[in-house]
Amino acid sequence: MAFPLYLALVASSHTPQALAQAPIPLWFGDQWWYSYSAALTGSADAPSQGLAARMLWVSFVVAMVITVGKISVSLLSAFALVYFRFPLRKLCFWAIFITLMLPVEVRIGPTYQVIADLHMVNSFAGLSVPLIASATATFLFRQFFMTVPDELVEAARMDGAGPLRFFRDILLPLSKTSIAALFVIQFIYGWNQYLWPLIVATHEDMYPITVGLRRMFGGADSPPQWNVVMATAVLATLPPTLVVVLMQKWFVKGLVDGDK
Amino acid sequence: MAQISLRSIWKSYGTGAKAVAVLHGIDADIADGEFVVIVGPSGCGKSTLLRIVAGLEECNSGEVLLDGVVINTLEPAKRNMAMVFQNYALYPHMSVFDNMAYGLKIAGLTKEEIASRVESVAVILDLSTLLQRKPRELSGGQRQRVAMGRAIVRKPQVFLFDEPLSNLDAKLRVQTRLEIQKLHRQVGTTSLFVTHDQAEAMTLAQRIVVMNAGSIEQIGTPEEVYMRPATVFVARFMGSPPMNILTQAPGVAPSTLLGVRPEDWVIDAAGWPMQVDVVELLGAERIVYGQLRNQSYGELITVRLPASVTPPTLGEILHISVPMEKVHYFDAETGCRLKGESTRCSPFSLGVG
Numbered sequence: 119m120a121f122p123l124y125l126a127l128v129a130s131s132h133t134p135q136a137l138a139q140a141p142i143p144l145w146f147g148d149q150w151w152y153s154y155s156a157a158l159t160g161s162a163d164a165p166s167q168g169l170a171a172r173m174l175w176v177s178f179v180v181a182m183v184i185t186v187g188k189i190s191v192s193l194l195s196a197f198a199l200v201y202f203r204f205p206l207r208k209l210c211f212w213a214i215f216i217t218l219m220l221p222v223e224v225r226i227g228p229t230y231q232v233i234a235d236l237h238m239v240n241s242f243a244g245l246s247v248p249l250i251a252s253a254t255a256t257f258l259f260r261q262f263f264m265t266v267p268d269e270l271v272e273a274a275r276m277d278g279a280g281p282l283r284f285f286r287d288i289l290l291p292l293s294k295t296s297i298a299a300l301f302v303i304q305f306i307y308g309w310n311q312y313l314w315p316l317i318v319a320t321h322e323d324m325y326p327i328t329v330g331l332r333r334m335f336g337g338a339d340s341p342p343q344w345n346v347v348m349a350t351a352v353l354a355t356l357p358p359t360l361v362v363v364l365m366q367k368w369f370v371k372g373l374v375d376g377d378k
Numbered sequence: 379m380a381q382i383s384l385r386s387i388w389k390s391y392g393t394g395a396k397a398v399a400v401l402h403g404i405d406a407d408i409a410d411g412e413f414v415v416i417v418g419p420s421g422c423g424k425s426t427l428l429r430i431v432a433g434l435e436e437c438n439s440g441e442v443l444l445d446g447v448v449i450n451t452l453e454p455a456k457r458n459m460a461m462v463f464q465n466y467a468l469y470p471h472m473s474v475f476d477n478m479a480y481g482l483k484i485a486g487l488t489k490e491e492i493a494s495r496v497e498s499v500a501v502i503l504d505l506s507t508l509l510q511r512k513p514r515e516l517s518g519g520q521r522q523r524v525a526m527g528r529a530i531v532r533k534p535q536v537f538l539f540d541e542p543l544s545n546l547d548a549k550l551r552v553q554t555r556l557e558i559q560k561l562h563r564q565v566g567t568t569s570l571f572v573t574h575d576q577a578e579a580m581t582l583a584q585r586i587v588v589m590n591a592g593s594i595e596q597i598g599t600p601e602e603v604y605m606r607p608a609t610v611f612v613a614r615f616m617g618s619p620p621m622n623i624l625t626q627a628p629g630v631a632p633s634t635l636l637g638v639r640p641e642d643w644v645i646d647a648a649g650w651p652m653q654v655d656v657v658e659l660l661g662a663e664r665i666v667y668g669q670l671r672n673q674s675y676g677e678l679i680t681v682r683l684p685a686s687v688t689p690p691t692l693g694e695i696l697h698i699s700v701p702m703e704k705v706h707y708f709d710a711e712t713g714c715r716l717k718g719e720s721t722r723c724s725p726f727s728l729g730v731g
Contacts, residue, residue, distance in 0.1 A: 267467065272454075272467065273461070275453075278456075288469055
């Protein structure tokens, strides 16, 4: 499992010439700087390719918007579903729940139509907004909120906390670990989006790293610069890795217990 | 000043044919500064009644008055009442200090004021060293004190207790019971205390409200409730072991039930013969369970004897009798007390004032 990653690391440390030879090198070379600076800022050898720096930025922004958006929308909708009695509440829940069964791919046609009509093609909003609505997260928060004892709600009411105050002061802090766990999962989900950006991003400026990476060795005009491609690939794995490493403690806590 | 009046409170859950009535017209008055305990078996509606007073639930009809003002539609927070919950309902992510301060913070008090109030209450409840801890780092008894502190800090007009002692072990329960009594003497706030434990009710209450199946059976001081129970239910419910109720006894009309407290039996050679089945030693006294062996009557009887009396052996025939003035008479049909001057027994409203 680690071998492709290893190979990518090795390849990113050689010159393109070295990689073009028959037995490809299996040990690290000394061209780190060359490959990575070429990947990030471009070089004379690879002028036509997208810059990893920009692609990483696009990916990062999109993943963040998706993650934060998903979490806040789900928190609020779960809050409404659990704590408020309104007409058709059950129906709303089931409507949300059923969308779980409809992945992006199924609704990609109409979604694209909507985004195109709203002139959101080739924008950060177009890349992220359609992916924000999340049945999974709503469902997860709903389940969590239902385990919060009723007496806590009542105590807050006796203390004079209104619904939003209760949400902010009590529910949010209690959901901290679930939020952290979801953050990791959703960030990686957003980062790994491929099909949707492939359709919505038609301009090089708006390629996220997943799409851009594919383009790097898909061009017909010149042979791919494998060292740069591999360097970009390595760079692409860094942000999700960082997120996992940094949030790991919370992530595990969120999965294991509710911290109650 | 805080005087609570309940005027024919009705409450049912569900609608239409599936509706389940929980409270059938509750009337009661709680005087300013009084400590009233609502007691009854589980499912009798006592907690629901408390929650209606708190404003956490709405009644279907009837009125809740606070100092003569109807507060039915008032938000719980605006009623100036504080509640202590059975499971304490402490905010798990907040420190003890923050738990106690939360209500004050929402009320918009200044930081200094909050700190001084919380600290002074913490001293009363012996929580000063625990203020920075989280609830999960506290023992059950400490959590219970924090829950009380959270209520006291707000200086409410009324304290509502929803079985606050039922999660404590027996020893701590007795101790906390005393503390609540002391506290009430200190602050003198009107208090409503719900429990299913008759001993708790007897020891804490200035007046007891005995509830059964959504109605009030009797309202009275602990002495009244114990000495002159208004109904068979009250007679059986208050006191442990419960009162003996004899459905047939020599010289008593069949429509009458005879009630005798276990401690009122005396050993008397001329009394009724009872065959001893079980003897329990409780330290200062013995509880003797047995069966009457006179004529055709086979009633099961509980007798409470001082430990100094020679212990009866199993199977032995014990002769017992009871002084006439210690006997309680009840109507077999309605369950109401006969020959009782304070009987407030009418088919619909059993408790008035």
